[in-house]
Amino acid sequence: MTDIEQSWAEQIREAAASKTPLRIRGGGSKDFYGQQLAGAVLDARAHRGVISHEPTELVVKVRAGTPLAELEAALLAEGQMLGFEPPHFGPDATVGGCVAAGLSGPRRASAGAVRDFMLGVTLLDGRGNRLHFGGEVMKNVAGYDVARLMTGSLGTLGVLLDVSIKVLPLPVAEATLRFEMDALEAVAQMNRWGGQPLPVSATSWMASVLTVRLSGAEAAVTAACARLGGERLNEQAARAHWQGLREQSQGFFGGEAPLWRLSVPSVAEATGLAGSQLIEWGGAQRWVRTEQDAASVRARAAALGGHATLFRGADKSVGAFHPLPPALRTIHQRLKHSFDPDGILNPGRLYDGL
Amino acid sequence: MTAATASLPENALREVDYSQVDVARLIGELRAVLPPVALLHDSEDMRPYECDGLSIYRQVPLAVVLPGTEAEVAAVLKICHSVGVPVVARGAGTGLSGGALPHAHGVLLSLARMNKILTIDPLARTAVVQPGVRNLRISEEVAPHGLYYAPDPSSQIACSIGGNVAENAGGVHCLKYGLTVHNVLRIRGVTIDGEVVEVGNHGLDAPGYDLLALMHGSEGMLAVVTEITVKLTPKPQFAQCVLAAFDDVIKAGEAVAAVIAAGIIPAGLEMMDQPATAAVESFVHAGYPLDAAAILLCESDGTPEEVAEEIQRMCAVLESHGATEVRISRDEAERMRFWAGRKAAFPAAGRISADYYCMDGTIPRKRLGEMLTAIQGMEKTYDLRCINVFHAGDGNMHPLILFDANVPGELERAEEFGAAILDLSVDLGGTITGEHGVGIEKINQMCRQFNVAERQTFFRVKAAFDPKGLLNPGKAIPSMNRCAEFGRMHVQGGQVPHPEIERF
Numbered sequence: 001m002t003d004i005e006q007s008w009a010e011q012i013r014e015a016a017a018s019k020t021p022l023r024i025r026g027g028g029s030k031d032f033y034g035q036q037l038a039g040a041v042l043d044a045r046a047h048r049g050v051i052s053h054e055p056t057e058l059v060v061k062v063r064a065g066t067p068l069a070e071l072e073a074a075l076l077a078e079g080q081m082l083g084f085e086p087p088h089f090g091p092d093a094t095v096g097g098c099v100a101a102g103l104s105g106p107r108r109a110s111a112g113a114v115r116d117f118m119l120g121v122t123l124l125d126g127r128g129n130r131l132h133f134g135g136e137v138m139k140n141v142a143g144y145d146v147a148r149l150m151t152g153s154l155g156t157l158g159v160l161l162d163v164s165i166k167v168l169p170l171p172v173a174e175a176t177l178r179f180e181m182d183a184l185e186a187v188a189q190m191n192r193w194g195g196q197p198l199p200v201s202a203t204s205w206m207a208s209v210l211t212v213r214l215s216g217a218e219a220a221v222t223a224a225c226a227r228l229g230g231e232r233l234n235e236q237a238a239r240a241h242w243q244g245l246r247e248q249s250q251g252f253f254g255g256e257a258p259l260w261r262l263s264v265p266s267v268a269e270a271t272g273l274a275g276s277q278l279i280e281w282g283g284a285q286r287w288v289r290t291e292q293d294a295a296s297v298r299a300r301a302a303a304l305g306g307h308a309t310l311f312r313g314a315d316k317s318v319g320a321f322h323p324l325p326p327a328l329r330t331i332h333q334r335l336k337h338s339f340d341p342d343g344i345l346n347p348g349r350l351y352d353g354l
Numbered sequence: 355m356t357a358a359t360a361s362l363p364e365n366a367l368r369e370v371d372y373s374q375v376d377v378a379r380l381i382g383e384l385r386a387v388l389p390p391v392a393l394l395h396d397s398e399d400m401r402p403y404e405c406d407g408l409s410i411y412r413q414v415p416l417a418v419v420l421p422g423t424e425a426e427v428a429a430v431l432k433i434c435h436s437v438g439v440p441v442v443a444r445g446a447g448t449g450l451s452g453g454a455l456p457h458a459h460g461v462l463l464s465l466a467r468m469n470k471i472l473t474i475d476p477l478a479r480t481a482v483v484q485p486g487v488r489n490l491r492i493s494e495e496v497a498p499h500g501l502y503y504a505p506d507p508s509s510q511i512a513c514s515i516g517g518n519v520a521e522n523a524g525g526v527h528c529l530k531y532g533l534t535v536h537n538v539l540r541i542r543g544v545t546i547d548g549e550v551v552e553v554g555n556h557g558l559d560a561p562g563y564d565l566l567a568l569m570h571g572s573e574g575m576l577a578v579v580t581e582i583t584v585k586l587t588p589k590p591q592f593a594q595c596v597l598a599a600f601d602d603v604i605k606a607g608e609a610v611a612a613v614i615a616a617g618i619i620p621a622g623l624e625m626m627d628q629p630a631t632a633a634v635e636s637f638v639h640a641g642y643p644l645d646a647a648a649i650l651l652c653e654s655d656g657t658p659e660e661v662a663e664e665i666q667r668m669c670a671v672l673e674s675h676g677a678t679e680v681r682i683s684r685d686e687a688e689r690m691r692f693w694a695g696r697k698a699a700f701p702a703a704g705r706i707s708a709d710y711y712c713m714d715g716t717i718p719r720k721r722l723g724e725m726l727t728a729i730q731g732m733e734k735t736y737d738l739r740c741i742n743v744f745h746a747g748d749g750n751m752h753p754l755i756l757f758d759a760n761v762p763g764e765l766e767r768a769e770e771f772g773a774a775i776l777d778l779s780v781d782l783g784g785t786i787t788g789e790h791g792v793g794i795e796k797i798n799q800m801c802r803q804f805n806v807a808e809r810q811t812f813f814r815v816k817a818a819f820d821p822k823g824l825l826n827p828g829k830a831i832p833s834m835n836r837c838a839e840f841g842r843m844h845v846q847g848g849q850v851p852h853p854e855i856e857r858f
Contacts, residue, residue: 056611057718079617108558115564116536129807137716138529138748139788141522141571142796142803143831144815145535148567157563169617191477195501197588197657219659263557267478284558306557322561327549331818332562338814341361350562 001130004047008159009128011042016126016342024155024346026065027092030101032312034154035320036348042159044096050074051162052136059119059136060167064096064160071095075167083111083168085202087246096160102152105246106202106213109194109266109281115151117166123150123158126340136164149335155346156354157339171201171215173222176238177230179210183270186210187283191267194282198224204245205279206252211241245280252278252287258313260297262286264306271300287311294318321351365823366813367834372440372459372827377416380437380461384419387429392467394418403462406447406454407509408795415442415456422467424544424580431578432548434461440827441546443574445485445517448509450712451793453520453573453829460827463578465516471495472581479586480539480556485516485579489523492584501586504531507789508697516579522571524789526622529747530655531587533789535570542581543569546820556583568815573791573830576819590655593621594665595689598677599646603627606648607722609675610746613652614719616671618664622653623747624696627726630741630754631695634702640695643679650677650746651692699743699754707739707756711768715779716750716788728778729753736771738764750788751779777802792830800832809834 001009015022021039031037048065055078062071068088075081085105086098099121104113120134134140134147147164150157181189186205190212193200199216212228214221225232233241244250253259262271266283275290290297294310295318301308307322324332329351336343336354348354364370384393394400395417404412416439421427434441440460447454456462469486476499481492489510493502506525507513513523518534519541531537540554554566569576600606606625613620626634626649631642642649652672654664669680683689703710717725722744729740739756753775757768776786776799786792786799800809812831816823 054718054720056615057720058614059718102559102564112532112536113559115567116532125811129811131808131811133808133811135783135785136718137750137784137788139524139533139716139745139750140785141787141789141791142785142800143792143808143812144572144576145522145567145570146811146815148535148564149815151564151567152559153563169619172617188477191479195476195479195499195588197500197590199656199660217656217660217663219663220657223657223659263555263559265478265480265556267475268557281558306555307561309561324562325552327545327551328553328562328565331545331551331565334818334821335563335815338811338818 005124005130005161008042009124009130012124012126012159012344013128015344016128019342019344021344021347024100024159026094026097027067027090029088029090029093030097033101033320034349035316035352038347039344044159045094047161053078055080057136058167059164061120061136061162061164062095063162064094064099066095068093068095068098079170080167081170082165083117084108084114085111085246086114087248089247095163099151099160099163100153100155106204106242106280109203109284110201111168115148118147118151118163119166120164121147121150122161124161125158126342126345130161131158134164138166154350156336156350158345173218174201174213174215174238175221175225176211176213176233176241177225177228178233179212179230180208181210182208183277183279187267187279190282193228194266202242203280203282213238213242252276252289255289257289257291259311260288260290261309261311262288262301262304262306263309264301264304268304268306271304273297273300298322319351324351362810363813363817363821363823365827365833366810369828369833370823372438372457375416375439375459376437380433380439381417383433383437384417384430387433388419388421388426392420392422392426400462403444403447403456403464406444406449406452408450408452408455408793411452411455411794413456413458415458415460415462418462418464420464420467424542424550427463427578427580428544428548428550430461430463431544431546434824435546435548435822438822438824440824441578442826443520443578445514445520446488446512448513449517449521449791449793450714451787451791451795453791453793453826455794457827465514468580474499476501480583481586482581482583483515484581485514485519487515489513489515489518496586497589500589502589503584504537504587505534515582515584519570519579519582520572520574521789521791524750526624526745529623530619530621535567537585538566538570538582539585540583541566541569541579543577543579545577546822546824551577554583571791573793574826575816575830576825578825590621592658592661593653593655593689594661595683595692596652596665596668596672597642597681597692598650598652598672599643599679600648600650600676601646601678602676603648603726604723605676606650607719607726607746609650609672609677610722611719612671612675613668614747616667618667618671620652620668620747621655622651623745624651625649625744625746626696626699627742629739630699630743633706633741634695634698637702637705638694638698640691642695646678651696696743699741703741703754703756708758708760709756711755711757711772713751713753713755713772713775714787714790715776715784716748717779717782717784719746719749721782721784722746722749725751725778725782729775732771732774736767738767738771740771749784773799794829797830797832800830806834
C-alpha cells in the first residue's frame with residue numbers, strides 16, 4: 001500500500017470503529033447528484049495520475065483522484081477517447097467520481113455506458129481492506145464482476161483507488177445532421193435508423209429538431225450523410241451541440257425547475273408529463289423539466305417500462321432514485337453490508353438506509 | 355477464527371457436508387410440484403446429466419428436475435431451500451470448466467425445457483427469450499429483420515443463452531461487439547428462496563447497484579435465470595478477411611498491436627502459430643502458408659465502402675510490420691475458407707495427438723511474444739508439444755497441450771504444463787480464464803489470482819443473494835481451507851466433448 005492508501009485505510013478503520021460516516025469526494029462536481037452528503041470528507045484527489053496507458057492495449061489504468069480532463073487529454077494525445085463520453089459537470093471532475101456516479105454521455109446508446117468499459121478496480125472496502133478485482137484485459141471471468149458493480153454505486157461500497165478502463169480510438173470521421181420533426185416521429189426515426197447498419201453515434205431531439213451524429217470510417221460517414229439527407233452542421237456548431245448536451249450547459253438544462261431523467265425502452269411512447277422535454281440515446285433517455293409530483297413522474301416512467309431519477313432538484317426528500325422492489329432492496333442491503341458492515345461509506349447517498 | 359472471518363458464511367470457510375439430506379422428503383416434495391416427465395431420480399435416467407463439456411468430472415446427482423415454467427423453477431428452489439439441498443443449474447451442458455457438474459447430494463436443475471423465444475421487437479431491437487434457447491437460434495429467428503445476436507461463442511449452435519449469461523460468453527467478434535454482459539439488457543431470475551427478481555431494464559440502465567453485471571459470469575451461484583432480454587444488432591452488409599503471414603511470432607504479435615494502434619477495431623483478429631497452422635492445413639486445406647511462423651486473420655465488416663477503407667488500412671499496417679504475405683479474401687467462399695482453418699484447430703489437435711488439454715488464459719496483448727517464448731521453453735521442460743491459437747485482438751489464448759494419457763506420466767506433465775501457463779498468465783498481468791469460466795476446473799488457480807480478503811468478498815457477494823450457499827456450492831470460488839489441486843480438461847483418445855461443435 002502507498003502512504004495515501006495506508007492513511008485512508010486507517011481513516012476507514014477508525015470511522016468504522018466509531019461508526020462515523022465518511023463522505024468520499026473527488027472534485028465535488030457531482031455533489032448535486034444523488035441524495036444526502038453525510039460525514040467527514042475523505043478527499044480522493046490526493047491519489048492521482050495515470051498509472052499506465054499503452055495505446056496498443058486499448059486500456060488505461062488510472063488513479064481515481066486523477067482529473068477527468070487530464071485523463072481525456074492524455075488519451076487524446078494518442079488518438080483515443082473514453083467511449084462513454086462522460087459528463088464532467090465542472091473542471092474538477094475526477095475519474096473516480098465519473099465511475100462512482102456511473103453517468104454516460106451522448107455516445108452511450110451506440111458505444112456503451114461507463115460500466116461497459118470497466119475492466120478492473122482496486123478499492124478500499126469499509127473494513128479498510130485493499131481489494132483488487134478484474135484486471136487490464138478485455139476478457140476475464142475469474143470471480144464475480146465487482147469492477148462493474150462499482151459503477152454507479154456512488155461510493156457506498158468502497159473508496160476507489162484505481163480503475164482500469166477500456167478506451168476506444170477516435171473516429172476517423174464525424175458528421176452531424178439536423179432534421180425538423182416532432183417528438184413522436186423523431187423517436188420512430190431514431191429506432192428505425194438504429195436497426196440499420198448506419199454509423200450513428202449519438203441522437204438528440206428537442207424543440208422539433210432531431211440531431212444525429214455519425215462517426216466512423218470516412219467512407220461510411222459520407223455514404224450515410226448522402227443516404228439520410230438533412231442539414232449538415234459545421235464542425236464548430238456540431239461540437240457545441242454535443243458538448244452542450246454532455247455537460248448540460250445548453251439552455252434546456254438551465255433554470256430552477258426540477259430536472260428528471262427517465263430511462264425507458266427506446267420505443268416508449270411520449271412521457272405525457274407536463275413541461276419541456278429533451279430526448280437522447282435513440283429514445284431511451286428522456287429529460288423532463290417538470291413540477292409534477294415525484295409519485296406521478298415515477299408511475300409514468302414505470303408504466304413506460306423504465307425508471308425515473310430526480311437528477312437535479314432542490315427537494316430530494318422524495319428520493320433521488322426510483323424505489324427498488326422489496327426483493328432487490330434486500331439484496332442491496334446485504335451487498336452494502338458485505339462491503340461496508342458499519343455503514344460508514346457515503347451512507348444515504350444512493351438510497352436511505354444504504 | 356479472526357474478527358475478519360467471524361461474519362463469513364460457513365461455506366466460505368470450508369465445504370459444507372450435505373450427505374445427511376432427507377432424500378425421501380425431497381423427492382416427495384418435488385413430485386408434488388412437477389409433472390412426472392420433469393423429475394428424474396433413477397440413476398440410469400440421470401446419466402446424461404452427470405457431466406458438462408469437461409467430461410473428466412462425472413457425478414450423478416440426487417435428482418434431475420426439468421421445470422417448464424418460472425413457477426416450477428420457484429417451487430423447486432423453495433423446496434431445496436427448505437430441505438437444505440444444493441442446486442446446480444444447467445443449460446445445454448457445453449461448458450468447458452465443469453460449472454454444471456452435478457452435486458452428489460444435490461438437485462440438478464436443467465433449463466432445457468424452457469426454450470421459447472417469447473417476443474421479438476424489431477424496432478426496439480430486443481428479444482425476450484427463455485434461458486434454454488440456443489445462442490444461434492436467436493440470430494436465425496431475427497435474421498428476417500436484418501438483425502442478429504452478436505456474441506458468438508464457438509459452441510453457439512448448441513450452447514444456451516442462459517449458460518452464456520452464467521459464463522459471460524465471448525466469441526471471435528467480441529473485441530468489436532462485446533461480451534454477453536454488453537448484449538443483455540435485462541434478466542429475470544429466481545433466488546434460492548423462490549423470490550422472482552428482475553435486474554436490468556428494457557431501457558439502457560436500472561436504478562441501484564449494477565446487479566445485471568454481477569449476474570454475468572456468476573456461474574449459477576447467485577440466482578437461476580428464467581428470462582433474458584437480449585439486445586439485437588443490425589447485420590453488417592459485408593465482411594472481408596485478410597490473411598497475413600509472418601516469419602516470426604514476435605513480429606506477428608507486434609503487428610497485432612500495430613493494427614490496434616492505428617485506430618482499427620477489427621471485427622475479428624486471430625492468430626495461429628506454425629504448429630497450429632500445420633495441424634489444421636493437413637485437415638481442412640484452408641490454403642494457409644505452411645512456411646510461416648505465424649499467421650493472422652484480420653476481419654473487417656460494415657458497409658462495402660467502410661470495409662474497403664478499413665481493409666486498405668489494415669493491409670498497409672500488416673505490410674509495414676513485416677508480413678511476408680498478405681491475402682485479401684476475394685469472395686465469401688474464400689473468407690469462409692480462411693476461417694475454416696481457425697475454427698478447425700481443436701479437432702485438428704485431436705487428429706495429431708491422442709489427447710490434448712485446452713487452456714484459456716488472457717494476457718495483455720503486448721505480452722503475447724513473451725508468453726509464446728515461455729511456452730516454447732515449457733515444451734522442453736515438460737517434454738510435450740503445444741500448439742497455439744489466440745483471440746489475438748483481446749489477448750485471450752487457447753494453447754493446446756498435446757499428450758497421450760496412455761503414456762505414464764504424460765497426463766501429469768500436461769497438467770503441470772497447463773498450470774505453469776496459467777501461473778504465467780497471472781504474472782503477466784492477465785487472468786486464469788478469459789471465457790471458459792472457473793467452474794471446478796480452475797478453482798485452485800483462483801487461490802493464486804485472488805488473496806484471502808478478495809475471496810472472502812466473493813463469498814459475501816454470494817451470500818447477499820444466497821445466504822445459505824445452496825446454489826452451485828464448491829464451484830468458482832474456493833473455500834478458505836480448500837485450495838486443493840483439481841484436474842483440468844483433457845481430451846481422451848482425441849475425442850473432444852461435443853465433437854460436432856466447432857471450437858475456437
